Amino acid sequence: MSRMCFAVALLALAGPTASAQKPEWDAKYIKMEVPKEVTADQVFVAKVTMRNTGTQTWKEARDVVPSSLHSAEPADNLTWGTNFFIQGQGVVVAPGQDITYASYLRAPSEPGKHNFQWRVHGPQGAVGETTPKLEITVLKRPDAKDEALAARGPDAGGKRPLTFDDFEYLGSFKLPETVGKGGAAFSESGLALRTLKDGSRRLFMNYTHPETVMFETDIPDPVKFEKGDAAPLKTAAVKKEWGHLTSKDKKQGANGGFVWDDERQVMYWTYYHGYWTGGDLPVLNASKLSEDGTVAPAGSWTLPRQKWFWGGATRLPKSFADTYTGGATLGVGFGGYYSIAEPCSRGPALGAVAKPDPAKGQADVVPLLGYAPTVPAPRPGDYFNANCAFWSDQPTSRAAGAWTYCDHCRAGVLIDLADKQGYIAFAKLGTGRLGYDYGHIGNAGEAQYWYFYDSRSLGETAKGTRPVGVTGPYLVRADVGMVGTAFGACFEEETRTLYVMRGGAYQVGREMHPLVHAYRVKK
Missing domain, CATH: 2.115.10.20 (Glycosyl hydrolase domain; family 43)
Structure with a gap:
């Protein structure tokens, strides 16, 4: 057997190369559930499902830094009222499992089309795929008169x-x-x-x-x-x-x-x-x-x-x-x-x-x-x-x-x-x-x-x-x-x-x- 063939055989026995091994932290986009249109300043529910494609389990905050979902494009923007979703109390995501991040968000005040993209973050920052580019249309809020607070008039003495x-x-x-x-x-x-x-x-x-x-x-x-x-x-x-x-x-x-x-x-x-x-x-x-x-x-x-x-x-x-x-x-x-x-x-x-x-215990x-x-x-x-x-x-x-x-x-x-x-x-x-x-x-x-x-x-x-x-x-x-x-x-x-x-x-x-x-x- 030639030296080259012998080296190839050893590599085959050794398994995948380091570059082919899965990273500890990685994520894949699965789906999103968000409205196509919202009204300016409207509070709405958003759900984003991601898959843990790394080797590290995403545990609770008290164990290790949990995963979180952060706004992207640009990173950590506050367009939708916040820049993050939390993993959630009691939620553990093993390798290969999916997690649906869910949260209420708030639409911007400015009407028009606004970008909606997110990416998983781990202990070292952003990991894995960014969600596909999605534009949500923000409609102008109808003119509505909020109920005004009002004071009573002065009393008979003018106070x-x-x-x-x-x-x-x-x-x-x-x-x-x-x-x-x-x-x-x-x-x-x-x-x-x-x-x-x-x-x-x-x-x-x-x-x-x-x-x-x-x-x-x-x-x-x-x-x-x-x-x-x-x-x-x-x-x-x-x-x-x-x-x-x-x-x-x-x-x-x-x-x-x-x-x-x-x-x-x-x-x-x-x-x-x-x-x-x-x-x-x-x-x-x-x-x-x-x-x-x-x-x-x-x-x-x-x-x-x-x-x-x-x-x-x-x-x-x-x-x-x-x-x-x-x-x-x-x-x-x-x-x-x-x-x-x-x-x-x-x-x-x-x-x-x-x-x-003072002789009584209740007032x-x-x-x-x-x-x-x-x-x-x-x-x-x-x-x-x-x-x-x-x-x-x-x-x-x-x-x-x-x-x-x-x-x-x-x-x-x-x-x-x-x-x-x-x-x-x-x-x-x-x-x-x-x-x-x-x-x-x-x-x-x-x-x-x-x-x-x-x-x-x-x-x-x-x-x-x-x-x-x-x-x-x-x-x-x-x-x-x-x-x-x-x-x-x-x-x-x-x-x-x-x-x-x-x-x-x-x-x-x-x-x-x-x-x-x-x-x-x-x-």
């Missing part, structure tokens, strides 16, 4: 509902980076105002990470927060450190809002647990803050409809309380988010609590505002629900949508002046693609909004002449330029000044820290 334009932005100030063992980053805090005997004013705040600590600061002169630059802003000085506010069983700490009762020297505070699926939880608590600096539990109560009212607390103005709530000035709320088990308000919520009896709540899961609060339609089965309403237009599982409300304030009135709920709304991906609720972006409600309507609900769930906002306005969830708000009637604390408002190194913004109600 009218507040609007966003009634507020003059005064400026902002920073908070200390650390107090005791608590830090500003990742913390959640309410906001309460205290006026001392000498006329000076302080703000109560609370850090929750890594350990909780309640403290008081002065109120520095606010400076305009412009273009995200916090360098010119002053920092509030700590005037008193109170430490950890705990309930009687010492298993809870303040992580919601709070209200200061100056007459009794008692701080009412709230506690929530985002993963709580059990029964009643003492979500309203009180602590006695003595002049000698000691802190002692002064009460702990469960609340009916606890997931409506566990997000925080706010002071109800005496004028409103005397008219509608029998003098009860303690408000609890603020409604939203999904929180594993559904029975929470699907939108802003507020209730009134008379001073609770009564007079509902003022709230939304059942089937009747959600309205919101702008700048989002779409990619893959979630709960609270899954899709927006009807860019202007009109419904409260989603990515929407939160953690602060609110009721203002009742001689000339103007209204309840304002501060909401963080998810925007763009909303998804429940591998056990994580996420959104592509977020925006901060003020929800305005007529306090007369809330009062009618307290009186029983207006059912809970039928009161909607008369104005929903974006707070452009102010980032970060509002965790606390309080209002000083004498100076007509509103304070709003937002977490994650500006960057410090690799962390995001809070700011307090000050606004004045114009006369």
Whole structure:
């Protein structure tokens, strides 16, 4: 046998060459199920089936990087509202098996023909075939008038509902980076105002990470927060450190809002647990803050409809309380988010609590505002629900949508002046693609909004002449330029000044820290 024949025989025995072996990651296009035509901004279902033609099993996210389907031509474009489909919870794709990626997408606003192509991505990026070139026709959206929100007129005395334009932005100030063992980053805090005997004013705040600590600061002169630059802003000085506010069983700490009762020297505070699926939880608590600096539990109560009212607390103005709530000035709320088990308000919520009896384990709540899961609060339609089965309403237009599982409300304030009135709920709304991906609720972006409600309507609900769930906002306005969830708000009637604390408002190194913004109600 010649040397050449012998070499060929050895190669035949050795099997395929390295170049002929299958790659670890590879994919082949099988089919697509998508509409040929859609209306501008329409949310629709798309299904793309691909085959795993590599040797690597596409496992779940917790095992290895799973496969995903990314937009192509050009790569990772956002023409259809997002640039990816996920493999899906519990989905494993062995070599030779097919997977159908399915997701809701959103058509672009611009009519015309738009390219629709996708490609599988693995740990090292794009792999395998790109789906064939397909153009979907986007039709012009018919002119439709979205239902406008409207405020009631002034009352007999000329007092009218507040609007966003009634507020003059005064400026902002920073908070200390650390107090005791608590830090500003990742913390959640309410906001309460205290006026001392000498006329000076302080703000109560609370850090929750890594350990909780309640403290008081002065109120520095606010400076305009412009273009995200916090360098010119002053920092509030700590005037008193109170430490950890705990309930009687010492298993809870303040992580919601709070209200200061100056007459009794008692701080009412709230506690929530985002993963709580059990029964009643003492979500309203009180602590006695003595002049000698000691802190002692002064009460702990469960609340009916606890997931409506566990997000925080706010002071109800005496004028409103005397008219509608029998003098009860303690408000609890603020409604939203999904929180594993559904029975929470699907939108802003507020209730009134008379001073609770420390000898009783439950406090009564007079509902003022709230939304059942089937009747959600309205919101702008700048989002779409990619893959979630709960609270899954899709927006009807860019202007009109419904409260989603990515929407939160953690602060609110009721203002009742001689000339103007209204309840304002501060909401963080998810925007763009909303998804429940591998056990994580996420959104592509977020925006901060003020929800305005007529306090007369809330009062009618307290009186029983207006059912809970039928009161909607008369104005929903974006707070452009102010980032970060509002965790606390309080209002000083004498100076007509509103304070709003937002977490994650500006960057410090690799962390995001809070700011307090000050606004004045114009006369």
